Amino acid sequence: xxxxxxRIVTWNVNSIRVRADQVIAWARANDADVLxxxxxxxxxxxxxxxxxxxxxxEVAHHGANHWNGVAIAxxxxxxxxxxxxxxxxxxxxxxxxxxxxxxxxxxCWSVYVPNGRELWDPHYAFKLVWLERLRHExxxxxxxxxxxxxxxxxxxxxxxxxxxxxxxxxxxTHASEPERAGLRALVDLGLRDVTREHLPGPGVYxxxxxxxxxxxxxxxxxxxxxxxxxxxADSIRSVRIDRAARGxxxxxxxxxxxxxxxxx
DNA sequence: ATGACCGGTCGTACCGGA
Numbered sequence: 001x002x003x004x005x006x007r008i009v010t011w012n013v014n015s016i017r018v019r020a021d022q023v024i025a026w027a028r029a030n031d032a033d034v035l036x037x038x039x040x041x042x043x044x045x046x047x048x049x050x051x052x053x054x055x056x057x058e059v060a061h062h063g064a065n066h067w068n069g070v071a072i073a074x075x076x077x078x079x080x081x082x083x084x085x086x087x088x089x090x091x092x093x094x095x096x097x098x099x100x101x102x103x104x105x106x107x108c109w110s111v112y113v114p115n116g117r118e119l120w121d122p123h124y125a126f127k128l129v130w131l132e133r134l135r136h137e138x139x140x141x142x143x144x145x146x147x148x149x150x151x152x153x154x155x156x157x158x159x160x161x162x163x164x165x166x167x168x169x170x171x172x173t174h175a176s177e178p179e180r181a182g183l184r185a186l187v188d189l190g191l192r193d194v195t196r197e198h199l200p201g202p203g204v205y206x207x208x209x210x211x212x213x214x215x216x217x218x219x220x221x222x223x224x225x226x227x228x229x230x231x232x233a234d235s236i237r238s239v240r241i242d243r244a245a246r247g248x249x250x251x252x253x254x255x256x257x258x259x260x261x262x263x264x
Numbered sequence: 265a266t267g268a269c270c271g272g273t274c275g276t277a278c279c280g281g282a
Binding site for chain 2: 066116207209250
């Protein structure tokens, strides 16, 4: 059977209404097959479906209001869509932070892990439990078994080398040991951090603060990740981060993470 | 420098982001 190249991209777009044109133009120029988007920040009624359709992408969106929101756009098929965690969810676990679908030969998840805000904030406890809830979701879906990519904004820097100045993040979220343990528990399911494998650090970042000079000084974090099952990870040809997109006009504060793989 | 940004909201300050 002939092999087929697939390009999967995860990108926290920080409002799809602001950046639809930019995201679609980028997807076309970069030949993306699948876009895993986070922080669309709109309800389904406000998602620019028509613009994506015109560009050849089917879209499944899971959004409620101006917070959170995730989507999968695909030009290689879109089926078996699951919005949110399976089964009824009490708030705040019903927030639109996860969506899954089959895109061609690949089971894809787009995830937006809660920020946590501060180590003493109840939102931080929510973040830790949410990561554990995601772990159970991935176990139930047997994500580690097939050809799977669980990608998105995890809001956790896996190691100190993923932070421009680790000392500044000692007492902040994104770098604490419990968050990293939550992430490791996902990896322990058999989902590999393929950016780490293909782009050894330090200095590999996906997010830079909007504050002036932060991007220019490369004060970034690596918090957008692609966790891949063994079948998917073993078929990866390259992993890249498009820093140029972060330096564009009116950019998202996150850069796209690009995964190229080959499937039979 | 204690500062600086950005998206969204029945807004013109504040929340959330990270």
